[in-house]
Amino acid sequence: MSNHKVLVIDDSPFIFKAVKRALEPNGFDVVDNASNGKIGVEMYDKYQPDVITLDVTMPIMDGIETAKALVAKNPDVKILMLSAMGDETLHNQAKEIGVKKFIRKPFKPEELLEKVNSLLGT
Numbered sequence: 334m335s336n337h338k339v340l341v342i343d344d345s346p347f348i349f350k351a352v353k354r355a356l357e358p359n360g361f362d363v364v365d366n367a368s369n370g371k372i373g374v375e376m377y378d379k380y381q382p383d384v385i386t387l388d389v390t391m392p393i394m395d396g397i398e399t400a401k402a403l404v405a406k407n408p409d410v411k412i413l414m415l416s417a418m419g420d421e422t423l424h425n426q427a428k429e430i431g432v433k434k435f436i437r438k439p440f441k442p443e444e445l446l447e448k449v450n451s452l453l454g455t
């Protein structure tokens with residue numbers, strides 16, 4: 334069991350629930366849901382999560398800008414970007430910024446768990 338902290342930065346509460354359902358039975362603590370990147374960066378400071386799941390399209394501050402801000406705070410930050418159909422062109426940009434893993438929505442719970450574990454090196 335892990336006890337690793339996970340922060341969800343996503344404007345869809347449905348995604349937060351799906352991440353909770355996928356990870357909490359496996360011992361993760363899904364600490365909170367930030368509905369945009371600006372709140373996400375504030376919550377990153379507050380919770381110091383081990384892993385962040387990051388949406389691409391959000392109001393106020395999108396996933397790319399958020400990834401930049403998080404990497405500026407911690408170059409080793411572990412980000413799993415959740416992309417929708419059509420977001421793929423942003424993958425290379427996100428990789429260059431320092432996003433380490435990607436998953437397409439909708440995802441299977443076991444697929445999310447596998448990506449999070451591989452980010453953590455477990």
Ligand SMILES: [Mg+2]
Pocket residue numbers: 343344345388389390391
């Ligand atoms: Mg969104």
